[in-house]
Amino acid sequence: MDWNLFLQLLVNGLIVGALYGVVAMCFVLIYKASQVVNFAQGEFVLIGAWVCWFFLTKYQIPFIWGFLMTLVFMVIFGILIQVVVLRPMIGEPVISVIMVTIGLSIVFQALMKWAFGVFAQPFPPIFERESVAVFGLEVRTVYLVSLVVSVGIMAGFAYFFKATRMGLAMRATAFDQQVAQSLGISIRSVFAMAWAISAAVSAVAGVVVGVVNGVSSALSFIGIKVFPAVILGGLDSIVGGVLGGVIIGVLENMAHFVDSQWLHWGNLIEVVPFWVLIVILMIKPYGLFGTRDIERV
């Protein structure tokens, strides 16, 4: 047993898991507010990363400004998508809404490949030191920063939902749209807000992953990996999303460890989350924290 590799993978798993958790939170946010399953979440991540990369490399803007501009862009983008494409879909059957987001994801995926090519593009270096030693382990700075950013976002979400008026309105909307509306909450602005926050926060995740691995279309796969995470945590639980993300991230890396030490199957890391997904759906379909629909027949 290679303890060093084990620890390395464990840390990797935690950090990647935290990122999954962030994207899962964005996914849950949209689902809770507007009952839309956003299959284009991965493309939000991708677009955020590409836009930031574009600002940084084409216009040589300092990272912090480029990053802020990306966030602004994503907020506008999220609202625009919501208004143009998703608003006509309100009240349509589940399949239509799912298909619209799937359609969006294909379009953006192809457009991004068209505009930026299929090869991974590295971000310009952002941190002065490549890696720092933590408890004798070499950890890349960007990983540490991403962990801090993820935890920060999670704390921000928690504060937003518990302590702000808009967060309260959002929770009310998630609970019952019609009642919320009749009590004077503007559902429109809640929906728009949910999409805007979701797009912007996804972009943060995208930039972080982009800084680590370079930006390429493969990045949007994080949007697919989010499904096991949210199902494990419960589709409509923000905490569940975070926890599910971390569990899936660790699990995936542990599978990689088992694979590299004993099994030698190859890409176990890719499929394990989906096996887990199937198992959870069979034994605990509403996840760890999901609302259980009680149906008496």
Next chain:
Amino acid sequence: MASPGFRPCGDFKSDYASDTRIFDTAASRWFCLAGVLLLCLLPIISETSGIELKYELSLLIQIGYLGIAALGLNILVGFTGQISIGHAAFFGFGAFASPFLNNKFGIPVFFSIPLAGLMATAVGMLFGIPAARLKGLYLAIATLAAQFILQDFFGRADWFSGGTHGAPAAPFTIFGFAFDTDATFFYVVLAYVVALYLAAANLMRTRDGRALVAVRDHYLSAEMMGINLTKYRTMSFGISSFYAGIGGALYGHYLGFVSVEGFTILFSIQFLGMIIIGGLGSIMGSLMGTAFMVLLPEVMDALTGLLAGTSIDRALGLKENLSYLREVAIGVTIILFLVFEPDGLAHRWRQVKAYWKLYPFSY
């Protein structure tokens, strides 16, 4: 007794038999038969008259086998109301299973295609087990998992699919006669299309078929009326995978070689696109949607051909990015249909028929 006239004189049906008839009038039945016969003549025309129809035939064959799989998905999504995002994986399973049976066990292709359908059914039902407990969204995500697990399986299982190398598929033969050209294989696909579409149309007239629709329309009422939800949900998964498996097997034997790369999630989404464009819950719609989806890239090709050399072409690089352009077209078409024509082409066709029936009145 179908009414003898050219068009029905209204909905004056007095018994169930006439209500569930596939063809409303004798004319429409003859029209359909004539259409199939005309299609049968197509390869002969292309062989004898010297008009080159090879490309058109290959497009029709594509529409055929994809149409079969799309019909399967429509039974699952359109009739039973369950969403599947893993249809391409079941299609791929059929495509591998038939050559597998043929190569490993020497089962003739004639039998291995339906057997591949049955194997796909088994796999589909396996992944449909969550359907016993879940509905809607959760199920959609379960099929997403099926997509990735099966895709991984194809790449890994050397004994089944030839692993990363892919698998060779022998041509379809009966009594030593090989259907190995487009002109001959066309008949095989046509036979399967006619048989399976008729089977689906008939399924919808049986108790089981109506139960599926009841599950879609209101599962609670359906259960109260004594419909076993678990049974019918899993069953619709089975039927849908059977159709996918047959379609996939035909695809495999048509190409002569099956490789792992083809059965991606984009392909699954294309299947969903076909049934949405055609019309959810419409049997003929599945075929129309498939035709639309198969012809869409051709239209894109023609468009780029038209724009070649112009400033738009130079600015966007249409020629080099044709594959992305096609993907964009697929996505945009799906979105536009959902927003503007959610009932699909089948609905348009019904409107044409209604216009014809009610003329000179508009309603």
